Amino acid sequence: MAYGLRLPPGPWRLPLIGSLHHLVAARSPTVLKAPLIYLKLGEVPVVVASSPDAAREIMKTHDVNFATRPWSPTVKVLMADGEGLVFARYGPEWRQLRKISILELLSARRVQSFRGVQEEEVGRHRGVSAGRGREPQPEDRRAHKRHGRALHEITAGFSLGDLFTSSRLASLIGGTARRAAVNRRKMFELMDYVIKQHEELAEGSHGHSYRGHCEGGSSGRASEDIQKEGGLEVPLTMGMIKTVILDLFVAGSETSASTLQWAMSELVSNPEVMQRAQAKVREKLQGKTTVTEDDLIHLKYIKLVIKETLRMHPVVPYVASAKGVSRVMQGHGYWDDAATFKPEWFEAGTVDSKGTDFEYTPFGAGRRICPGMAFAQASMELVLAALLYHFDWKLPGGMLPSEVDMTEEMGINVRRKHDLYLHPIVSVPTTCMIESYTTVP
Numbered sequence: 001m002a003y004g005l006r007l008p009p010g011p012w013r014l015p016l017i018g019s020l021h022h023l024v025a026a027r028s029p030t031v032l033k034a035p036l037i038y039l040k041l042g043e044v045p046v047v048v049a050s051s052p053d054a055a056r057e058i059m060k061t062h063d064v065n066f067a068t069r070p071w072s073p074t075v076k077v078l079m080a081d082g083e084g085l086v087f088a089r090y091g092p093e094w095r096q097l098r099k100i101s102i103l104e105l106l107s108a109r110r111v112q113s114f115r116g117v118q119e120e121e122v123g124r125h126r127g128v129s130a131g132r133g134r135e136p137q138p139e140d141r142r143a144h145k146r147h148g149r150a151l152h153e154i155t156a157g158f159s160l161g162d163l164f165t166s167s168r169l170a171s172l173i174g175g176t177a178r179r180a181a182v183n184r185r186k187m188f189e190l191m192d193y194v195i196k197q198h199e200e201l202a203e204g205s206h207g208h209s210y211r212g213h214c215e216g217g218s219s220g221r222a223s224e225d226i227q228k229e230g231g232l233e234v235p236l237t238m239g240m241i242k243t244v245i246l247d248l249f250v251a252g253s254e255t256s257a258s259t260l261q262w263a264m265s266e267l268v269s270n271p272e273v274m275q276r277a278q279a280k281v282r283e284k285l286q287g288k289t290t291v292t293e294d295d296l297i298h299l300k301y302i303k304l305v306i307k308e309t310l311r312m313h314p315v316v317p318y319v320a321s322a323k324g325v326s327r328v329m330q331g332h333g334y335w336d337d338a339a340t341f342k343p344e345w346f347e348a349g350t351v352d353s354k355g356t357d358f359e360y361t362p363f364g365a366g367r368r369i370c371p372g373m374a375f376a377q378a379s380m381e382l383v384l385a386a387l388l389y390h391f392d393w394k395l396p397g398g399m400l401p402s403e404v405d406m407t408e409e410m411g412i413n414v415r416r417k418h419d420l421y422l423h424p425i426v427s428v429p430t431t432c433m434i435e436s437y438t439t440v441p
Protein backbone atom coordinates (compact mmCIF):
# COMPACT_ATOMS: atom_id res chain seq x y z
CA MET A 1 0.00 0.00 0.00
CA ALA A 2 1.35 3.42 -0.95
CA TYR A 3 2.82 5.62 1.78
CA GLY A 4 0.52 8.46 2.87
CA LEU A 5 -2.80 6.66 2.30
CA ARG A 6 -5.46 7.21 4.96
CA LEU A 7 -5.81 3.71 6.34
CA PRO A 8 -8.36 2.39 8.82
CA PRO A 9 -7.13 2.12 12.42
CA GLY A 10 -5.43 -1.07 13.49
CA PRO A 11 -3.82 -2.64 16.55
CA TRP A 12 -0.16 -1.95 17.35
CA ARG A 13 2.35 -3.70 15.14
CA LEU A 14 5.71 -5.37 15.71
CA PRO A 15 8.65 -5.01 13.32
CA LEU A 16 8.75 -7.75 10.68
CA ILE A 17 5.65 -9.73 11.74
CA GLY A 18 3.31 -6.71 11.80
CA SER A 19 -0.06 -7.62 13.38
CA LEU A 20 0.34 -11.40 13.20
CA HIS A 21 0.72 -11.82 16.96
CA HIS A 22 -2.81 -10.42 17.50
CA LEU A 23 -4.33 -13.16 15.35
CA VAL A 24 -2.28 -15.90 16.97
CA ALA A 25 -3.09 -14.67 20.48
CA ALA A 26 -6.77 -14.16 19.70
CA ARG A 27 -7.27 -17.41 17.76
CA SER A 28 -10.00 -15.53 15.95
CA PRO A 29 -9.99 -11.93 14.69
CA THR A 30 -13.36 -11.25 16.38
CA VAL A 31 -11.51 -9.84 19.39
CA LEU A 32 -10.25 -7.09 17.13
CA LYS A 33 -13.56 -5.39 17.63
CA ALA A 34 -13.58 -2.23 15.47
CA PRO A 35 -15.92 -2.39 12.46
CA LEU A 36 -13.03 -1.79 10.07
CA ILE A 37 -9.42 -2.48 10.93
CA TYR A 38 -6.14 -2.46 9.11
CA LEU A 39 -3.71 -5.33 9.72
CA LYS A 40 -0.29 -6.05 8.34
CA LEU A 41 0.28 -9.79 8.18
CA GLY A 42 4.02 -9.98 7.65
CA GLU A 43 4.37 -7.88 4.49
CA VAL A 44 0.74 -8.28 3.41
CA PRO A 45 -1.74 -5.42 4.03
CA VAL A 46 -5.25 -6.61 4.96
CA VAL A 47 -8.44 -4.69 5.74
CA VAL A 48 -10.95 -6.58 7.87
CA ALA A 49 -14.63 -5.56 8.00
CA SER A 50 -16.62 -6.79 11.00
CA SER A 51 -19.91 -4.89 10.73
CA PRO A 52 -22.63 -4.97 8.08
CA ASP A 53 -22.07 -1.27 7.31
CA ALA A 54 -18.35 -1.75 6.78
CA ALA A 55 -19.04 -4.86 4.68
CA ARG A 56 -21.48 -2.83 2.55
CA GLU A 57 -18.84 -0.12 1.99
CA ILE A 58 -16.38 -2.74 0.74
CA MET A 59 -18.66 -5.13 -1.12
CA LYS A 60 -21.02 -2.55 -2.65
CA THR A 61 -19.85 1.08 -2.57
CA HIS A 62 -16.19 0.32 -3.36
CA ASP A 63 -16.72 -3.13 -4.86
CA VAL A 64 -14.92 -2.30 -8.10
CA ASN A 65 -11.73 -1.40 -6.18
CA PHE A 66 -11.74 -4.79 -4.47
CA ALA A 67 -12.86 -6.84 -7.44
CA THR A 68 -9.38 -8.29 -8.04
CA ARG A 69 -8.27 -10.81 -5.45
CA PRO A 70 -4.65 -10.48 -4.41
CA TRP A 71 -2.16 -13.00 -5.73
CA SER A 72 0.08 -14.63 -3.17
CA PRO A 73 3.15 -16.55 -4.41
CA THR A 74 1.17 -19.80 -3.88
CA VAL A 75 -1.74 -18.49 -5.95
CA LYS A 76 0.70 -17.49 -8.72
CA VAL A 77 1.96 -21.08 -8.86
CA LEU A 78 -1.59 -22.44 -9.06
CA MET A 79 -2.30 -20.12 -11.99
CA ALA A 80 0.84 -20.88 -13.98
CA ASP A 81 -1.21 -21.93 -17.05
CA GLY A 82 -4.05 -19.43 -16.85
CA GLU A 83 -5.78 -17.16 -14.38
CA GLY A 84 -8.87 -19.34 -14.12
CA LEU A 85 -11.91 -17.77 -12.51
CA VAL A 86 -11.47 -17.45 -8.76
CA PHE A 87 -8.24 -15.45 -8.93
CA ALA A 88 -8.61 -13.90 -12.38
CA ARG A 89 -7.95 -10.17 -12.46
CA TYR A 90 -11.12 -8.14 -12.81
CA GLY A 91 -11.39 -7.45 -16.54
CA PRO A 92 -12.49 -8.88 -19.90
CA GLU A 93 -10.95 -12.36 -19.37
CA TRP A 94 -12.63 -12.83 -15.99
CA ARG A 95 -15.94 -11.48 -17.36
CA GLN A 96 -15.84 -13.91 -20.24
CA LEU A 97 -14.92 -16.95 -18.13
CA ARG A 98 -17.55 -16.12 -15.54
CA LYS A 99 -20.22 -15.71 -18.22
CA ILE A 100 -19.31 -19.04 -19.84
CA SER A 101 -19.25 -20.85 -16.47
CA ILE A 102 -22.65 -19.50 -15.51
CA LEU A 103 -24.29 -20.08 -18.88
CA GLU A 104 -22.83 -23.53 -19.48
CA LEU A 105 -22.64 -24.96 -15.97
CA LEU A 106 -24.15 -22.99 -13.14
CA SER A 107 -27.37 -21.39 -14.43
CA ALA A 108 -30.67 -22.56 -12.90
CA ARG A 109 -31.37 -24.55 -16.10
CA ARG A 110 -28.02 -26.31 -15.97
CA VAL A 111 -28.37 -27.03 -12.27
CA GLN A 112 -31.75 -28.64 -13.08
CA SER A 113 -30.10 -30.75 -15.75
CA PHE A 114 -27.61 -32.19 -13.22
CA ARG A 115 -30.34 -33.58 -10.99
CA GLY A 116 -29.94 -37.15 -12.28
CA VAL A 117 -26.26 -37.15 -11.30
CA GLN A 118 -26.99 -35.54 -7.91
CA GLU A 119 -29.71 -38.03 -7.02
CA GLU A 120 -27.51 -40.94 -8.08
CA GLU A 121 -24.69 -39.66 -5.86
CA VAL A 122 -27.01 -39.26 -2.89
CA GLY A 123 -28.21 -42.84 -3.44
CA ARG A 124 -24.61 -44.05 -3.40
CA HIS A 125 -23.97 -42.34 -0.06
CA ARG A 126 -27.21 -43.65 1.44
CA GLY A 127 -26.03 -47.15 0.57
CA VAL A 128 -22.69 -46.55 2.27
CA SER A 129 -24.35 -45.11 5.40
CA ALA A 130 -26.79 -48.02 5.53
CA GLY A 131 -23.84 -50.32 6.02
CA ARG A 132 -23.69 -51.78 2.53
CA GLY A 133 -20.03 -50.97 2.64
CA ARG A 134 -17.96 -48.56 0.65
CA GLU A 135 -18.16 -49.11 -3.09
CA PRO A 136 -14.76 -49.16 -4.77
CA GLN A 137 -14.30 -45.71 -6.22
CA PRO A 138 -12.67 -45.06 -9.59
CA GLU A 139 -9.09 -43.78 -9.42
CA ASP A 140 -9.97 -40.32 -10.78
CA ARG A 141 -12.51 -39.83 -7.97
CA ARG A 142 -10.06 -40.93 -5.28
CA ALA A 143 -7.30 -38.78 -6.79
CA HIS A 144 -9.57 -35.74 -6.84
CA LYS A 145 -10.32 -36.21 -3.12
CA ARG A 146 -6.64 -36.76 -2.34
CA HIS A 147 -5.52 -33.61 -4.17
CA GLY A 148 -8.37 -31.54 -2.70
CA ARG A 149 -7.23 -32.57 0.78
CA ALA A 150 -3.61 -31.81 -0.11
CA LEU A 151 -4.58 -28.35 -1.38
CA HIS A 152 -6.38 -27.69 1.90
CA GLU A 153 -3.27 -28.70 3.82
CA ILE A 154 -1.07 -26.49 1.65
CA THR A 155 -3.29 -23.47 2.28
CA ALA A 156 -3.93 -24.21 5.99
CA GLY A 157 -2.49 -21.71 8.44
CA PHE A 158 0.00 -19.02 7.58
CA SER A 159 2.53 -19.70 4.87
CA LEU A 160 5.90 -17.99 5.36
CA GLY A 161 6.36 -17.46 1.63
CA ASP A 162 2.93 -15.81 1.29
CA LEU A 163 3.47 -13.52 4.29
CA PHE A 164 6.98 -12.40 3.34
CA THR A 165 6.52 -12.14 -0.39
CA SER A 166 9.82 -10.36 -1.05
CA SER A 167 11.93 -13.03 0.67
CA ARG A 168 13.20 -16.00 -1.34
CA LEU A 169 14.41 -17.54 1.92
CA ALA A 170 10.90 -17.44 3.44
CA SER A 171 9.56 -19.09 0.33
CA LEU A 172 12.24 -21.80 0.48
CA ILE A 173 11.71 -22.51 4.19
CA GLY A 174 7.90 -22.44 3.91
CA GLY A 175 7.91 -24.73 0.86
CA THR A 176 4.23 -23.96 0.18
CA ALA A 177 4.80 -22.78 -3.40
CA ARG A 178 6.80 -25.95 -4.16
CA ARG A 179 4.06 -28.19 -2.73
CA ALA A 180 1.42 -26.18 -4.60
CA ALA A 181 3.35 -26.74 -7.86
CA VAL A 182 3.39 -30.52 -7.28
CA ASN A 183 -0.31 -30.50 -6.39
CA ARG A 184 -1.15 -28.45 -9.48
CA ARG A 185 0.82 -30.77 -11.74
CA LYS A 186 -1.02 -33.81 -10.34
CA MET A 187 -4.42 -32.13 -10.68
CA PHE A 188 -3.61 -31.24 -14.30
CA GLU A 189 -2.55 -34.83 -15.01
CA LEU A 190 -5.83 -35.99 -13.53
CA MET A 191 -7.72 -33.56 -15.73
CA ASP A 192 -5.83 -34.69 -18.85
CA TYR A 193 -6.86 -38.24 -17.97
CA VAL A 194 -10.53 -37.30 -17.47
CA ILE A 195 -10.64 -35.15 -20.63
CA LYS A 196 -9.11 -38.02 -22.64
CA GLN A 197 -11.66 -40.45 -21.19
CA HIS A 198 -14.48 -38.15 -22.16
CA GLU A 199 -13.08 -37.65 -25.66
CA GLU A 200 -13.02 -41.40 -26.09
CA LEU A 201 -16.59 -41.66 -24.89
CA ALA A 202 -17.58 -38.85 -27.25
CA GLU A 203 -16.10 -40.75 -30.14
CA GLY A 204 -18.31 -43.65 -29.10
CA SER A 205 -15.36 -45.96 -28.47
CA HIS A 206 -17.10 -47.32 -25.35
CA GLY A 207 -20.50 -47.49 -26.93
CA HIS A 208 -22.02 -44.96 -24.49
CA SER A 209 -23.70 -41.66 -25.09
CA TYR A 210 -21.07 -39.15 -24.07
CA ARG A 211 -23.58 -36.62 -22.76
CA GLY A 212 -24.53 -39.15 -20.13
CA HIS A 213 -26.90 -38.11 -17.40
CA CYS A 214 -27.01 -34.43 -17.92
CA GLU A 215 -27.97 -32.34 -20.83
CA GLY A 216 -24.89 -30.18 -20.57
CA GLY A 217 -22.25 -32.90 -20.65
CA SER A 218 -19.02 -32.35 -18.74
CA SER A 219 -17.37 -29.07 -17.95
CA GLY A 220 -14.40 -30.12 -20.10
CA ARG A 221 -16.57 -30.79 -23.10
CA ALA A 222 -18.66 -27.66 -22.62
CA SER A 223 -15.50 -25.55 -22.63
CA GLU A 224 -14.16 -27.30 -25.70
CA ASP A 225 -17.42 -26.74 -27.56
CA ILE A 226 -17.27 -23.03 -26.76
CA GLN A 227 -13.66 -22.93 -27.89
CA LYS A 228 -14.57 -24.47 -31.22
CA GLU A 229 -17.53 -22.15 -31.70
CA GLY A 230 -15.14 -19.19 -31.57
CA GLY A 231 -16.25 -15.54 -31.51
CA LEU A 232 -14.76 -14.96 -28.07
CA GLU A 233 -13.50 -11.59 -26.87
CA VAL A 234 -10.44 -13.25 -25.30
CA PRO A 235 -9.24 -16.47 -26.98
CA LEU A 236 -9.29 -19.44 -24.64
CA THR A 237 -6.22 -21.59 -24.14
CA MET A 238 -6.37 -25.17 -22.86
CA GLY A 239 -4.46 -23.98 -19.76
CA MET A 240 -7.19 -21.42 -19.01
CA ILE A 241 -9.92 -24.01 -19.47
CA LYS A 242 -8.18 -26.47 -17.16
CA THR A 243 -7.60 -23.81 -14.50
CA VAL A 244 -11.31 -22.92 -14.59
CA ILE A 245 -12.27 -26.59 -14.24
CA LEU A 246 -9.87 -26.90 -11.32
CA ASP A 247 -11.33 -23.74 -9.75
CA LEU A 248 -14.85 -25.08 -10.05
CA PHE A 249 -13.88 -28.41 -8.47
CA VAL A 250 -12.02 -26.79 -5.61
CA ALA A 251 -14.53 -23.96 -5.03
CA GLY A 252 -17.47 -26.30 -5.36
CA SER A 253 -16.65 -29.54 -3.61
CA GLU A 254 -14.80 -28.68 -0.40
CA THR A 255 -17.18 -25.81 0.44
CA SER A 256 -20.36 -27.87 0.16
CA ALA A 257 -18.84 -30.92 1.87
CA SER A 258 -17.58 -28.85 4.82
CA THR A 259 -20.94 -27.08 5.16
CA LEU A 260 -22.72 -30.45 5.34
CA GLN A 261 -20.29 -31.64 8.00
CA TRP A 262 -20.96 -28.48 10.00
CA ALA A 263 -24.72 -28.93 9.56
CA MET A 264 -24.56 -32.48 10.95
CA SER A 265 -22.24 -31.32 13.75
CA GLU A 266 -24.69 -28.60 14.79
CA LEU A 267 -27.69 -30.92 14.55
CA VAL A 268 -26.18 -33.63 16.75
CA SER A 269 -25.07 -30.92 19.20
CA ASN A 270 -28.63 -29.53 19.30
CA PRO A 271 -30.87 -32.63 19.56
CA GLU A 272 -34.11 -30.62 19.75
CA VAL A 273 -33.29 -28.94 16.40
CA MET A 274 -32.39 -32.35 14.94
CA GLN A 275 -35.74 -33.77 16.14
CA ARG A 276 -37.65 -30.85 14.66
CA ALA A 277 -35.83 -31.13 11.33
CA GLN A 278 -36.38 -34.88 11.10
CA ALA A 279 -40.04 -34.64 12.09
CA LYS A 280 -40.67 -32.01 9.41
CA VAL A 281 -38.84 -33.95 6.68
CA ARG A 282 -40.55 -37.23 7.58
CA GLU A 283 -43.96 -35.62 7.72
CA LYS A 284 -43.55 -34.07 4.27
CA LEU A 285 -42.08 -37.18 2.65
CA GLN A 286 -44.23 -39.74 4.40
CA GLY A 287 -44.47 -42.98 2.43
CA LYS A 288 -41.64 -42.15 -0.01
CA THR A 289 -38.62 -44.41 -0.42
CA THR A 290 -36.24 -41.79 -1.86
CA VAL A 291 -35.73 -38.04 -1.66
CA THR A 292 -35.61 -36.27 -5.01
CA GLU A 293 -34.97 -32.68 -6.03
CA ASP A 294 -38.70 -32.23 -6.66
CA ASP A 295 -39.23 -32.70 -2.92
CA LEU A 296 -36.92 -29.83 -1.95
CA ILE A 297 -39.55 -27.17 -2.54
CA HIS A 298 -41.59 -28.65 0.35
CA LEU A 299 -38.63 -28.97 2.72
CA LYS A 300 -38.47 -25.40 4.01
CA TYR A 301 -36.88 -26.30 7.34
CA ILE A 302 -33.92 -28.00 5.60
CA LYS A 303 -33.27 -24.72 3.78
CA LEU A 304 -33.30 -22.89 7.12
CA VAL A 305 -30.86 -25.42 8.63
CA ILE A 306 -28.43 -24.88 5.73
CA LYS A 307 -28.75 -21.09 6.00
CA GLU A 308 -28.14 -21.17 9.73
CA THR A 309 -25.16 -23.50 9.26
CA LEU A 310 -23.63 -21.01 6.82
CA ARG A 311 -24.20 -18.19 9.31
CA MET A 312 -22.45 -20.07 12.12
CA HIS A 313 -19.81 -21.64 9.87
CA PRO A 314 -19.11 -19.48 6.82
CA VAL A 315 -16.76 -21.89 5.08
CA VAL A 316 -15.28 -19.07 2.97
CA PRO A 317 -14.99 -16.42 5.68
CA TYR A 318 -12.46 -14.11 4.04
CA VAL A 319 -13.96 -13.43 0.67
CA ALA A 320 -10.65 -12.11 -0.54
CA SER A 321 -7.67 -11.44 1.60
CA ALA A 322 -7.60 -7.77 0.60
CA LYS A 323 -11.23 -7.41 1.66
CA GLY A 324 -11.51 -9.76 4.56
CA VAL A 325 -15.13 -9.70 5.64
CA SER A 326 -14.81 -11.29 8.96
CA ARG A 327 -17.43 -12.97 11.03
CA VAL A 328 -20.09 -10.29 10.55
CA MET A 329 -22.50 -13.16 10.57
CA GLN A 330 -21.59 -14.16 14.08
CA GLY A 331 -21.46 -10.59 15.30
CA HIS A 332 -23.29 -9.91 18.52
CA GLY A 333 -25.52 -6.90 18.06
CA TYR A 334 -26.68 -7.99 14.60
CA TRP A 335 -28.04 -11.34 15.66
CA ASP A 336 -29.56 -11.79 19.14
CA ASP A 337 -28.00 -14.74 20.85
CA ALA A 338 -25.66 -15.17 17.88
CA ALA A 339 -23.83 -18.17 19.36
CA THR A 340 -26.99 -20.34 19.37
CA PHE A 341 -27.77 -22.57 16.40
CA LYS A 342 -31.28 -21.43 15.52
CA PRO A 343 -32.61 -22.08 11.98
CA GLU A 344 -35.70 -20.03 12.93
CA TRP A 345 -33.62 -16.86 12.44
CA PHE A 346 -34.40 -17.20 8.76
CA GLU A 347 -38.06 -18.16 9.07
CA ALA A 348 -39.39 -14.69 8.31
CA GLY A 349 -37.46 -14.71 5.02
CA THR A 350 -36.24 -11.16 5.56
CA VAL A 351 -32.53 -12.04 5.26
CA ASP A 352 -31.13 -13.89 2.28
CA SER A 353 -27.75 -14.80 0.90
CA LYS A 354 -27.99 -13.06 -2.46
CA GLY A 355 -25.51 -10.40 -1.48
CA THR A 356 -27.85 -7.56 -0.52
CA ASP A 357 -28.07 -8.20 3.24
CA PHE A 358 -24.62 -7.39 4.55
CA GLU A 359 -25.15 -9.05 7.92
CA TYR A 360 -25.36 -12.34 6.02
CA THR A 361 -22.98 -12.90 3.10
CA PRO A 362 -21.88 -16.57 3.10
CA PHE A 363 -21.61 -16.46 -0.70
CA GLY A 364 -19.98 -13.02 -0.79
CA ALA A 365 -21.49 -10.04 -2.59
CA GLY A 366 -20.92 -7.68 -5.50
CA ARG A 367 -19.21 -8.51 -8.78
CA ARG A 368 -17.40 -11.57 -7.46
CA ILE A 369 -20.37 -13.13 -5.61
CA CYS A 370 -20.30 -16.93 -5.73
CA PRO A 371 -21.70 -18.09 -9.09
CA GLY A 372 -22.25 -21.61 -7.68
CA MET A 373 -24.79 -20.54 -5.04
CA ALA A 374 -27.87 -22.18 -6.62
CA PHE A 375 -25.93 -25.34 -7.40
CA ALA A 376 -24.51 -25.52 -3.86
CA GLN A 377 -27.86 -24.94 -2.19
CA ALA A 378 -29.66 -27.59 -4.25
CA SER A 379 -26.97 -30.23 -3.71
CA MET A 380 -26.58 -29.57 0.03
CA GLU A 381 -30.33 -29.58 0.65
CA LEU A 382 -30.72 -32.86 -1.21
CA VAL A 383 -27.96 -34.61 0.75
CA LEU A 384 -29.04 -33.26 4.13
CA ALA A 385 -32.71 -34.11 3.52
CA ALA A 386 -31.75 -37.70 2.61
CA LEU A 387 -29.51 -38.06 5.68
CA LEU A 388 -32.25 -36.86 8.02
CA TYR A 389 -35.10 -38.68 6.31
CA HIS A 390 -33.57 -42.14 6.15
CA PHE A 391 -31.47 -42.24 9.30
CA ASP A 392 -31.40 -41.44 12.99
CA TRP A 393 -27.94 -40.39 14.13
CA LYS A 394 -26.22 -41.38 17.36
CA LEU A 395 -23.02 -40.02 18.84
CA PRO A 396 -20.40 -42.71 19.41
CA GLY A 397 -19.25 -44.03 22.82
CA GLY A 398 -21.98 -42.35 24.89
CA MET A 399 -20.69 -38.88 23.93
CA LEU A 400 -22.96 -36.04 25.03
CA PRO A 401 -24.21 -33.44 22.50
CA SER A 402 -22.31 -30.77 24.45
CA GLU A 403 -19.08 -32.73 23.96
CA VAL A 404 -19.05 -32.64 20.14
CA ASP A 405 -15.73 -31.10 19.12
CA MET A 406 -16.29 -28.00 17.00
CA THR A 407 -12.67 -27.02 16.45
CA GLU A 408 -12.14 -25.33 13.08
CA GLU A 409 -9.20 -25.64 10.74
CA MET A 410 -8.49 -22.76 8.42
CA GLY A 411 -7.29 -23.58 4.92
CA ILE A 412 -8.71 -22.89 1.50
CA ASN A 413 -11.99 -23.15 3.40
CA VAL A 414 -12.90 -23.54 7.07
CA ARG A 415 -13.49 -27.19 7.78
CA ARG A 416 -13.70 -29.36 10.89
CA LYS A 417 -10.26 -29.98 12.32
CA HIS A 418 -11.23 -33.54 13.22
CA ASP A 419 -13.58 -35.83 11.32
CA LEU A 420 -17.10 -36.23 12.67
CA TYR A 421 -18.02 -39.83 13.53
CA LEU A 422 -21.70 -40.75 13.92
CA HIS A 423 -23.66 -44.02 14.00
CA PRO A 424 -26.45 -44.11 11.39
CA ILE A 425 -29.56 -46.10 12.33
CA VAL A 426 -31.93 -46.78 9.45
CA SER A 427 -35.32 -45.25 10.10
CA VAL A 428 -36.94 -45.07 6.66
CA PRO A 429 -35.36 -47.64 4.32
CA THR A 430 -34.90 -46.76 0.65
CA THR A 431 -35.75 -49.18 -2.13
CA CYS A 432 -32.13 -50.36 -2.29
CA MET A 433 -31.99 -50.81 1.50
CA ILE A 434 -35.29 -52.74 1.47
CA GLU A 435 -33.75 -55.00 -1.18
CA SER A 436 -30.55 -55.57 0.80
CA TYR A 437 -32.30 -56.07 4.17
CA THR A 438 -34.99 -58.39 2.87
CA THR A 439 -32.63 -60.54 0.79
CA VAL A 440 -32.33 -63.89 2.55
CA PRO A 441 -28.78 -65.19 2.23
Ligand code: HEM
Pocket: 085, 086, 087, 098, 247, 248, 249, 251, 252, 253, 255, 256, 259, 310, 314, 315, 316, 319, 320, 361, 362, 363, 364, 365, 366, 367, 368, 369, 370, 371, 372, 373, 375, 376
Ligand atom coordinates in the same frame (compact mmCIF):
# COMPACT_ATOMS: atom_id res chain seq x y z
C1 HEM B 1 -21.40 -24.02 0.64
C2 HEM B 1 -21.04 -23.76 -0.58
C3 HEM B 1 -20.33 -22.53 -1.06
C4 HEM B 1 -19.98 -21.39 -0.39
C5 HEM B 1 -20.25 -21.04 1.07
C6 HEM B 1 -19.30 -20.52 -1.33
C7 HEM B 1 -18.82 -19.26 -1.02
C8 HEM B 1 -18.14 -18.45 -1.90
C9 HEM B 1 -17.62 -17.14 -1.57
C10 HEM B 1 -17.75 -16.43 -0.24
C11 HEM B 1 -17.00 -16.66 -2.68
C12 HEM B 1 -16.29 -15.31 -2.81
C13 HEM B 1 -17.33 -14.27 -3.21
C14 HEM B 1 -16.83 -12.82 -3.18
O1 HEM B 1 -15.64 -12.58 -3.40
O2 HEM B 1 -17.65 -11.91 -2.95
C15 HEM B 1 -17.12 -17.68 -3.72
C16 HEM B 1 -16.59 -17.56 -4.99
C17 HEM B 1 -16.70 -18.53 -5.95
N1 HEM B 1 -17.41 -19.72 -5.85
FE1 HEM B 1 -18.44 -20.38 -4.25
N2 HEM B 1 -19.24 -21.15 -2.55
C18 HEM B 1 -19.86 -22.37 -2.43
C19 HEM B 1 -20.05 -23.31 -3.44
C20 HEM B 1 -19.63 -23.16 -4.74
C21 HEM B 1 -19.93 -24.08 -5.82
C22 HEM B 1 -20.78 -25.35 -5.69
C23 HEM B 1 -19.28 -23.61 -6.92
C24 HEM B 1 -19.22 -24.17 -8.33
C25 HEM B 1 -19.53 -25.37 -8.70
C26 HEM B 1 -18.61 -22.38 -6.55
C27 HEM B 1 -17.82 -21.62 -7.37
C28 HEM B 1 -17.27 -20.40 -7.04
C29 HEM B 1 -16.43 -19.62 -7.94
C30 HEM B 1 -16.02 -20.01 -9.36
C31 HEM B 1 -16.09 -18.45 -7.26
C32 HEM B 1 -15.24 -17.30 -7.78
C33 HEM B 1 -16.14 -16.31 -8.50
C34 HEM B 1 -15.40 -15.09 -9.04
O3 HEM B 1 -14.35 -14.74 -8.52
O4 HEM B 1 -15.91 -14.50 -9.99
N3 HEM B 1 -18.85 -22.14 -5.22
N4 HEM B 1 -17.83 -18.75 -3.21
